[in-house]
Amino acid sequence: MxxxxxxxxxxxxxxxxxxxxxxxxxxxxxxxAGQPGVRDSSLGGPLLWPRSLPWPHCEDQHPRTAFAPPPTGPLPLVPVLQLFSADVPELPFPAGTDVLQVLWCPFDHEPGYVPRPELYWRDSSRCEEQRAEPPRPDGADDDYLPDPCVLxxxxxxxxxxxxxxxxxxxxxxxxxxxxxxxxxxxxxxxxxxxxxxxxxxxxxxxxxxxxxxxxxxxxxxxxxxxxxxxxxxxxxxxxxxxxxxxxxxxxxxxxxxxxxxxxxxxxxxxxxxxxxxxxxxxxxxxxxxxxxxxxxx
Known part of the structure; x- marks a missing residue:
C-alpha cells in the first residue's frame, strides 16, 4: 500500500x-514491516551482495557502554538500507551504478555514541543473489538492529x-x-x-x-x-x-x-x-x- x-x-x-x-x-x-527480497529496496532486509566480495566487518575500538561488543575480533556490519534507482531515482547514483547499500556496525562509536555507517554503490547486474540471512552480531543492542521492512x-x-x-x-x-x-x-x-x-x-x-x-x-x-x-x-x-x-x-x-x-x-x-x-x-x-x-x- x-x-x-x-x-x-x-x-x-x-x-x-x-x-x-x-x-x-x-x-x-x-x-x-514486511519480507523484502534481495532485489527489493528495503530497510533491514537482505542485500544483493556480490558473492565474490567478503562481507564487511568493523575493526574499530568501541567505547565502553552498556552494549559494548565482546572482544572477539572484527564485527560483521548489518544491513540498514538498500535503494535501487528504479525506486528512488532522486539519489545521485554514480555512473555505472544503480543500487545504494548502507550498512552499519550495531555498536556505539565515537563521536555521538551511535552506529557507524558505511556506504556502497553497486551495479546490480554484476551482483549474484546472496540468500544468506543478514548477520546479527551477538551482544548488539536491539535498538540498532532494524527489523526487515518494505519501503x-x-x-x-x-x-x-x-x-x-x-x-x-x-x-x-x-x-x-x-x-x-x-x-x-x-x-x-x-x-x-x-x-x-x-x-x-x-x-x-x-x-x-x-x-x-x-x-x-x-x-x-x-x-x-x-x-x-x-x-x-x-x-x-x-x-x-x-x-x-x-x-x-x-x-x-x-x-x-x-x-x-x-x-x-x-x-x-x-x-x-x-x-x-x-x-x-x-x-x-x-x-x-x-x-x-x-x-x-
Missing part, C-alpha cells in the same frame, strides 16, 4: 514567500527548519507565532522539514546543524539521507502521519501502544533519545567521500 503525506493545512509559500527560495524535494521512504517511497516538498538563515528566521518569527496562535499550526513542527527515514531534503536536526566539509575538497557536503528513530513525534504527527495510517476514529494517540508503535517506529530503531543519523556525501569529488552526524533530543 502506498503512503501519502497529507497536504499541508496552509499554503506555506503564500504565507511566507521568503522561504520559497529554500524549497527542497525529499523522498520519504515510509518503511513498514513506500513518496515525494514531498520541504522548507528549512534549523537551516533557515538566522536573519530570515528572526524576520519571520512574529508571523510564524501569529500563524500558530491563530490556527495551531507550527511552521517548525508541521510545515517545514519532513520526519522519518528519507532521501534528500533537509536533515531533521534536533539540535544545531553540523554540516561536514569534504576531506578532499574542503567544501560543504550535501545531505544524502536521514535515518530517524520514528516516522513522526508527539506533535508532528498532525501533518506527517500518512493518510493510510490515520485511524478511522480518534487520533494516532488513541491507539493501543503496540499498534501505534508499529506505525510510528516500524523498524524498531532507537538512536539515542528519538534521534537520527544524517549521512552526507560530496558529489564533486570522483571517489564520493561521505560522512555522518547524529543528534537526539
Amino acid at each position: 502506498a503512503r501519502t503525506t497529507p497536504p499541508r493545512p496552509v499554503d506555506v509559500e503564500a504565507l511566507f514567500p521568503e522561504v520559497a527560495a529554500y524549497r527542497r524535494d525529499a523522498v520519504r521512504l515510509h518503511p513498514r 513506500h517511497p513518496e515525494r514531498v516538498t520541504e522548507y528549512p527548519n534549523w537551516d533557515l538563515p538566522d536573519e530570515l528566521s528572526e524576520a519571520l518569527e512574529e508571523r510564524f507565532d501569529r500563524l500558530e496562535d491563530e490556527t495551531g499550526w507550527s511552521y517548525w513542527s508541521h510545515l517545514s522539514v519532513a520526519d522519518g527515514i528519507k532521501v534528500g531534503g533537509y536533515p531533521t536536526w534536533t539540535q544545531e546543524p553540523v554540516w561536514p566539509d569534504c576531506p578532499r575538497c574542503s567544501r560543504r557536503m550535501d545531505h544524502l539521507l536521514t535515518v530517524n528513530s520514528a516516522e513522526f513525534d508527539g506533535e508532528s504527527w498532525r501533518t506527517w502521519l500518512p493518510l493510510e495510517d490515520t485511524p478511522d476514529v480518534g487520533t494516532i494517540r488513541d491507539l493501543p501502544y503496540e499498534q501505534r508503535n508499529r506505525i510510528q517506529c516500524p523498524p524498531q530503531l532507537m538512536l539515542g533519545d528519538m534521534g537520527g543519523i544524517y549521512i552526507f556525501d560530496c558529489r564533486r569529488c570522483p571517489d564520493r567521500p561521505y560522512a555522518y552526524h547524529s543528534d537526539c533530543s
